[in-house]
Amino acid sequence: MKKTVFVGALSAAAFSAGLAHAQTTLETVQNRGELICGSNTGQAGFGAPDANGVWQGFDVGFCRALAAAVLNDPNAVTFVPLTSQTRFSALASSEVDVLARNTTWTFVRDVDLNLTFVGTNYYDGQGFMVTRDLGVSSALELDGATVCIETGTTTELNLADYFRVNNMSYEPVPVDTAAEAQQQYLAGACDVYTTDVSALASSRAAFAEPGDHAILPEVISKEPLGPVVRHGDDQWADIVQWTLFALIAAEELGVTSANVEELKAGSNNPEINRLLGVEGGFGEMFGLDNEWAARAIAAVGNYGELFASTIGDQTPIGLARGLNAQWTQGGLLYAPPFR
Amino acid sequence: MSSTTDPRLAEAAPKKRAFHPSMLLYDQRYRSITIQIFALFLLMLGAAWLIDNVINNLRLLGRTFSFNFLWQSAGYDINQRPIEYNSQMTHGRAALVGFLNTIILAIMGCALATILGVLAGVLRLSSNWIVSRLVTIYVEIFRNIPTLIWILIFGAVMAESMPAPSTFRGDDPASSMLFDAIAITNRGVYIPAIMFTTELGVLPLGPISPSWNWVLILAVLVAGVFANKYLIAHATRVQNATGIRPKTWWKSILVLFGPVILIFIGLGAYLEYPELRGFNFAGGTHLRNSFLAMWLGLGIYTGAFIAEIVRGGILAISKGQTEAAFALGLQPGKTMRLVILPQALRVIIPPLISQYLNLTKNTSLGLAVGYMDLRSTLGGITINQTGRELEGMLLLMAVYLAISLTISGLMNVYNSRVKLKER
Incomplete structure (x- = not known):
């Protein structure tokens, strides 16, 4: 009897291991009801817990925007602190869903480590x-x-x-x-x-x-830092990538956390309407609802607001926008069109 | 009468004849084998499942299994380099540098632990109350706090409380060198290095090419030890034949050190002193903070365990041996050296082996203070830069296994020489 139970458990474990691979990252995250975000071990301004133990920062804000887009709750994120040495193994072994931790986009990491860099959220050096x-x-x-x-x-x-x-x-x-x-x-x-x-x-x-x-x-x-996901789940990579682009495009289009509710009712700018899901039905194309971007922007603000509140020149970190200004301001931020 | 059979035989006969499958479970003769085969089967099943999982996961991730990364350029620098290395050399070379750093730390650590351990073990049995209590405090404090904490403490003390190299600068510096030769700074300790005016070139031995000068010195030193051994054996023979032991101490010193000193003079040996140049001291030998923290942390920590092993070994020798030695007129020091310790070694060596193995494996904590051992180079930076976790970890395991088995093999040879010979 005991042996039967053991063999049964073994095969059940093998079976469920097989199942876990069949599930997409989006389904895993939605079933779990929580996003697991690989974060810094503590880098003030980018990702560190504050005095109350709540994670704050520029990279943390991106994870919150992603959680708002996918799960409709910017606080449904668990932050896993990772050192430079452990971060890629943690991502490859599905310990985290996304890595947002001052990680430089390089050829070997992208190609040989089988990671997907979805974009750059901070141009550094x-x-x-x-x-x-x-x-x-x-x-x-x-x-x-x-x-x-x-x-x-x-x-x-x-x-x-x-x-x-x-x-x-x-x-x-x-x-x-x-x-x-x-x-x-x-x-x-x-x-x-x-x-x-x-x-x-x-x-x-x-x-x-x-x-x-x-x-x-x-x-x-050149150190282009950005969020990273695993190779092979293009749907999830698209979601992470376009959440980043949504924040960048929102700044360019003048959508802020203050006016997003108002603009969500509809405006006369078709691109804003497509971004906020008033028309176009973009969210459904990758398995979310159409208000995903509006929620992300409402949660943390657009790229400029997020930058200003975490690492901008009004904060103790005091970083100037520099290369990280919009392309229209002489910077490198350039989100592809929402079309 | 052949027609009638013994009833007892009739009863025994069917038992011999029939083998029923249920006997595999209920017959004591077969049951243990059945259980062992079943356990082996389960073990193999488990291993097969794990291996299958690894192969599957690697395939799902689109990864291949290859050690080619060892021949790619490493790209990173290593501070402590026993052999020539720069960032353009291969990951394999970097791993070799790390391996040598591990070996250096293991040998130095074992030496320190043994010296401290034997001293503390003997002193803890001292009849002097203060001495034995002081040693007890050392043993209890060091063996009851994790070695990693000690390593970090030594690292922090070196970095935080020693003077910076810049304080040695100027006409009236805030810090000065010990004997004008040793500089203790917050970046480590700089000691004079032995250099030669005559270089005999290097011995071409593949990746590790030691200088002929040092090979020669080592060879002469080993030859000296053997010559000294012969000298002592000769003295014993003379003593056995005539009853008078010839004086050997000055001959021993001459044989052991004379030729080495002659070679040093012949090669033009001189001391290179560290001196302040630019940001740091240059010249001499640099014992880095990371090395000192690891060496002291591991050596003193393991020394506390060895002290207990030595004490246990000495206490295992019956008091009668000491009394007999005293009765023969031997002084306490000689009693310890000639009677007690040789017998205690039999008890001491086997647990000592595991302490040496522990210390060697604990060198892999090096990354905590940035000591570039095998774990930090191959198992840390290389794995991280190339993403070859599985290959790197397997290689790391194989190397540590090989080191440990070698130590254990060598110590077992020594153990079989000192253990009680039964003829």
Whole structure:
């Protein structure tokens, strides 16, 4: 009897494992009633829990918009903190539905790791932070310096290339998380802390004396950061991708969290009508209802509002829009037409 | 009378004859085999299910199983490089650097743990109240707090409380070097390095090419140890024949150190002192914070366990042995060295093997303080940059298994030499 039960359980497990693969990510998320979002281990402004334990930030906001679009509830998100080293395994093994965690879009990750980068939500580049009393004003003066670097990142490879190309030597101090890097840097165990400029600004804002630290002018790499999903589920990739485009297009079209309810009743701009589901029936094309984008915008605001409230120049992080302005403002943000 | 049969035989005969399948379950002779075959079957079924799952999942993800990534350019730098390495070399080379770092840490850690452990184990039995209590405090504190915490504490102490290299600068620096030779900074400790004016080139041994100078020194050192062994054996023979033991101490010192010193002089050995250059110290040997934290953390932690093993080994030797040695007029120190410890070794060696294995496996905690061991290079950065988790982890497991089996094999050989010989 016991053996029969065991064999039965074994085959049931095998069967359900087979079933789980047959289900699309959208169905999995909807059945679960919750989105699982791979997040930073704690990067102020981008993704970190606040004093009440509620996750806040730019990447977090994107996950909330996605949850609002798919589940009609911006709070139906579980955030899983992932280090640079664990993030891709977590995504590949379906531990998370989407990864929104300052992840750089590269060829190998896109092609060889079988990930799908749906777009760029922050155009970044790698920079260097030093203490002002070091008296360094250019990255080219860093020959022989000790550099704190997060392992398993593209910045690690850029750093090696940059020092090699410029015929300089350095001593890497590898660390696992941004928090550890900051601790080592503040303790003086390294002269330089290098990572994406946005993360440097975010770290510096959290320091006791932000004025004592300078970010050097050199930006040594292109770091397009964006949300990532698994290869092979194009429907889910489309949903994540167009949620991002919806936020970007909303800013371009002047749709904000304040006026979205009003515009949802219908306006004389057909593109806004298609975006907000008044006409066109776009949401149904990928298995959602037609108000998905309106809900996403109502939840976190458009791209500009999200940027301003989490990392913009009015926040302690104080990042300028720069490359992340709309294409009409001289930036790189360019959502394909909702047509 | 052949026509009548014994009733007892008639009863026994059918038992021998018929084998019924139910006997597999109810007959004691077969039951254990049945259960074992069944368990083996289940185990194989489980393994087959797991392997099938892996193959299926890899196929679903569109991934192939390949070790080709080991020959691709690594792209990342490693700070502690026992052999030549730069970011343009392969992932395989980076893994080899990590492997050597693991071995260096394991050997240094085992040496430190053994020295501390033997000292503390003997001292804990001291009749001096303060000494034995102090050692008890060391043992209880270190073995009851996880090794990772100790590693992090040593790492934090080095990084937070030691002076920065810049404080050594200027005419009236805030910090100065010990004996003008050793610089203790928050980036690690810089000690003088032995350099040679004459280089004999490198010994071409594939990926690891040691310098001939050091190979020669090592060879002479080993030869010296063997010569010394012969010297002692000769002294014992003379003592057995004549009853008078010739003096050997000055001959031993001459044989052990004389040739090595001559070679050092011949090759023009000199000490290269660390000096402040640019951001950091340059020259000398740099013991990084990560290495020191791992070395001290693992060595002192494991030393506490070895202390208990040594104490247990000594207590296992009957008190009569000590009394007999005292009765022969041996002093306490000699009693310990000549009578107690050689016998205690038989008890000490087997648990000591597992402590060495533990320490070696614990080196894989290196990533916590950024020590670039095998786990951090192959099992960390390489896996992350190439996405080959399965291949990388399998390789990692195979290498750690090989290291552990080698240590355990070597220690077992030593154990069979010191254990009680029964003839």
